[in-house]
Amino acid sequence: MKISPDQTIFWSNGYIKINATLVVTWLMMAALTGGSILATRKIRKNGPRTRMQNFLEMIVLLIVRQIESIGLVKARRYLPFIGSLFLFIASSALLTIVPGYQPPTGSLSTTVALALCVLFAVPVFGIWEQGFSGYLKTYLQPTPLMLPFNLIGELSRTLALAVRLFGNMMSGVMIVAVLLTLAPLFIPVLMTALGLVTGMVQAYIFAVLTAVYISSATQSHPERRSP
Amino acid sequence: MLFDWFTLLAQIVNFLILVFLLKRFLFKPVLKAIDERERKIASSIKDAAVKMQDANKTRDLYQEKLEDLERQKAERMQELAEQVEQEREKKLARIKSEVEHESERLRNALQAEADEFAQGFRRQLGHAVMDALEKTLQDLSGQSLEQRMIERFAGKLAEEGPLAWQAPESQGAVKPIETVRIVSTWALPLQQQITLESVIRSQWPGLEAIEYETDPAKICGLSLHWGSLQLNWHLDDYLASLHDCLDSLVTLPEAQSKEQGASDDKT
Missing domain, CATH: 1.20.5 (Single alpha-helices involved in coiled-coils or other helix-helix interfaces)
Incomplete structure (x- = not known):
């Protein structure tokens, strides 16, 4: 049994390996992009809207409001990054209903890549909002003595993001695979449904935590700096 | 891995x-x-x-x-x-x-x-x-009535005398008597003429002539004409008095109705 889709290699040339993670990711990217193009091709700015347009607007506005509720006032600035994270992870989880499908988020490489994206996006957005010095000062809060702990916190939460998503998605697939061998009729269906819920929850958690990290990096804390 | x-x-x-x-x-x-x-x-x-x-x-x-x-x-x-x-x-x-x-x-x-x-x-x-x-x-009318009329006319003439005669136009002075003209409804019999002349002549001694005329339009009476003066005794006078009395009887209710109408207008 292959724990990670990384182990399914379709093509390799030295260091370069085209495995199932990459292929599925590309398919998903193509599906998301193609679906977006198709859905937004006949989008109407005035007049009656199609059901697909209503669905898209509902999803987008839901993500925007979630970001705003976390504290990011300029939610639309962070929408592409956080929204893409949520849609990618949620799509990966939803497609587990397809037999033989291995979600790319079940690969530690993918989750670590996403966590690293978050790790680098947080300072980028922080510097964008507060400037370079303003962002660096956040590591000295509440006292400069906290600098090492803040750095460790940055790394540990990135690691937590990656491992949490990987563990949940991989375990779900593993549980279904094990149960298929033990009770192949109804139990795997229930576990797949549970895996759908778990995947959606993980997508939500990943996106919300990303928003929280960006929010903490982009918002200054004058009460902390004031003596 | x-x-x-x-x-x-x-x-x-x-x-x-x-x-x-x-x-x-x-x-x-x-x-x-x-x-x-x-x-x-x-x-x-x-x-x-x-x-x-x-x-x-x-x-x-x-x-x-x-x-x-x-x-x-x-x-x-x-x-x-x-x-x-x-x-x-x-x-x-x-x-x-x-x-x-x-x-x-x-x-x-x-x-x-x-x-x-x-x-x-x-x-x-x-x-x-x-x-x-x-x-x-x-x-x-008849002999007795005419006789009585003559007597009444003679009596009136004797009572009043010539100065009581009334002129139809004006009261003039008494002129000398020359001719008297007596107008009656019917022709006077001779006896009555004599009676009347005696009375007249006793009133006017210098009377020369007395003329008699008839006027059927008169109603039972006599008129004595002397120049522009005359003395009348006719039933016309009584009838005129009766006519005036009847007028007063008829006009009295009219006057009363006029007074009543005037009082209504005031109210």
């Missing part, structure tokens, strides 16, 4: 590409559509607010105009009511005047008619009475 560096780098690149693609083909068009719609809704709301403001201004303007019209209407109605009242009073006064004038005219006409009727009635009554009396007297 669960971790592959190439896959990790590739996934980072893949994710960044996915972010770009979704931003380009999903988030941006959807947000643009939403913004456009919200902008249009906001514009519509703003236009509606402006239109509402204009409508409120127009409504206030028309409300003021309506109030002005109501006020003008009330004033005009008041003026019209006053004019109607004045016109009504004028017409009432004119109609009252016309009615009074017409009533006066009718009353006068009625009075004239009543007077004419009364006059006619009196005339006819008088004529009827006179005709009846005349006929009665003519039927009753």
